[in-house]
Amino acid sequence: MKLKKKIALIDQHNNLGMWGNKFGGNFVPETLKKPIEELEILFNKMRNNKKFIQERDNYFENWIGSPTRFIYLRNLTNHIGGAQIWAKVVSDANGGAHKIYNATVHCLLAKKAGKKFIIGDTGAGYAGKMLSMAAKKFGLKCKIFMGAKDIKRQQPNVKAMKRNGAEVVPVYTGSQTLVDAVSECMRFWVANCDTTAMCVGSTVGPNIFVKICGWSTSQISRELKHQINEEFGSIPKKLKLYNCVGGGSSSYGFWSEFMDYNKKQVEFIGVEAGGPKAGKKHAAPLTYGSKLGILHGAAQYVNQNIEGQIEETDSISAGLDYPGVSPLHCFLKDIKRARYTAASDEDALNAYKLVTKFENLKPSLEPSHAFSVAIKDAKELSKNTIIVVNSCGDAHKDKNILISKLGKKYDKFN
Numbered sequence: 001m002k003l004k005k006k007i008a009l010i011d012q013h014n015n016l017g018m019w020g021n022k023f024g025g026n027f028v029p030e031t032l033k034k035p036i037e038e039l040e041i042l043f044n045k046m047r048n049n050k051k052f053i054q055e056r057d058n059y060f061e062n063w064i065g066s067p068t069r070f071i072y073l074r075n076l077t078n079h080i081g082g083a084q085i086w087a088k089v090v091s092d093a094n095g096g097a098h099k100i101y102n103a104t105v106h107c108l109l110a111k112k113a114g115k116k117f118i119i120g121d122t123g124a125g126y127a128g129k130m131l132s133m134a135a136k137k138f139g140l141k142c143k144i145f146m147g148a149k150d151i152k153r154q155q156p157n158v159k160a161m162k163r164n165g166a167e168v169v170p171v172y173t174g175s176q177t178l179v180d181a182v183s184e185c186m187r188f189w190v191a192n193c194d195t196t197a198m199c200v201g202s203t204v205g206p207n208i209f210v211k212i213c214g215w216s217t218s219q220i221s222r223e224l225k226h227q228i229n230e231e232f233g234s235i236p237k238k239l240k241l242y243n244c245v246g247g248g249s250s251s252y253g254f255w256s257e258f259m260d261y262n263k264k265q266v267e268f269i270g271v272e273a274g275g276p277k278a279g280k281k282h283a284a285p286l287t288y289g290s291k292l293g294i295l296h297g298a299a300q301y302v303n304q305n306i307e308g309q310i311e312e313t314d315s316i317s318a319g320l321d322y323p324g325v326s327p328l329h330c331f332l333k334d335i336k337r338a339r340y341t342a343a344s345d346e347d348a349l350n351a352y353k354l355v356t357k358f359e360n361l362k363p364s365l366e367p368s369h370a371f372s373v374a375i376k377d378a379k380e381l382s383k384n385t386i387i388v389v390n391s392c393g394d395a396h397k398d399k400n401i402l403i404s405k406l407g408k409k410y411d412k413f414n
């Protein structure tokens with residue numbers, strides 16, 4: 001298995017929709033074959049249509065606010081001593097996270113397909129909030145499926161979805177988190193696909209959803225590559241790109257334009273959720289060697305018991321609290337193009353405290369996982385190494401969790 005040069009990774013699958021002949025595919029009920037095929041035809045037509053690209057870029061620039069900032073975290077760097085730490089502030093994007101790119105493209109496609117309704121899943125609430133924003137913008141009726149546990153812990157985003165006119169459907173099955181929300185959303189789509197478009201909130205699900213999401217979030221690395229070239233004159237000899245990995249959409253989007261570089265020059269570090277330190281549950285299938293299984297229509301490494309039943313996860317971060325991971329990342333792990341590791345709940349909270357103490361940046365709990373590993377690594381590296389962390393979400397949604405974990409000290413770090 002090898003990475004092909006000059007072809008986007010999202011397109012490097014076989015005719016069964018699988019990457020490395022092993023990950024992804026379309027493990028879907030018969031009823032979804034037709035709507036999936038229709039979406040594939042529409043997407044392939046639109047991505048090669050100049051007018052559509054112009055329309056997309058116009059929304060990215062004038063509505064989402066691209067490009068997002070690329071900033072040097074000088075105070076943090078000086079405090080740590082070692083490699084330079086930079087951030088790509090993707091949380092600058094309209095709504096506060098990268099999920100807006102995928103949501104916008106799905107709504108544009110739904111309009112082209114003549115659909116009036118759009119549904120989606122959400123964990124941290126950002127995918128749902130962004131879909132509700134885009135649906136409102138494009139005049140689509142919107143329904144968001146969200147685990148009951150996540151509804152409780154991500155209230156600011158739930159309120160935003162409702163303000164945007166979306167119906168939030170609580171999911172009470174299983175662990176009442178993202179995995180159950182995606183399942184319920186797909187179940188609804190099976191029965192309503194004639195009238196309704198579905199947006200999967202990450203680079204997971206049947207092949208076409210991985211591709212649309214990856215294609216949309218690639219905007220992040222297109223901007224970053226340009227910004228790095230402007231700042232340093234060329235791509236540095238030692239560049240390390242840190243990103244949290246839940247389903248894997250922000251990380252794929254952050255890395256995609258750098259795929260052809262040698263990993264000694266541009267290294268990719270994916271940080272999964274290790275969960276509570278004392279607990280046995282985690283949401284890190286790549287780090288802890290989970291086995292190949294099928295989840296949400298695709299083959300991937302997934303937390304499962306010996307009978308193949310999906311195992312419950314645990315993480316302070318609702319956006320990373322998912323037992324599976326994108327087939328794109330399974331492939332990148334197998335070919336050793338990316339390195340995957342995990343940060344615990346405690347590590348993420350400590351990183352949040354450190355970043356907010358030294359910088360005017362408030363990464364949500366998801367990117368705080370990536371900051372934790374970047375900060376540890378930076379200490380051991382020299383000044384000519386450039387570390388960039390994708391600060392892909394704003395911590396406003398985590399306010400209640402941060403107050404409960406940090407108590408009165410929260411104000412100090414806010």
Ligand SMILES: Cc1ncc(COP(=O)(O)O)c(C=O)c1O
Pocket residue numbers: 097098099123124125126127201202203244245246247248249250251318319320364366367392393394
């Ligand atoms: C801010 C933020 N970062 C990261 C993630 C993880 O998802 P992904 O790996 O698809 O980027 C989420 C998911 O909700 C999120 O809201």
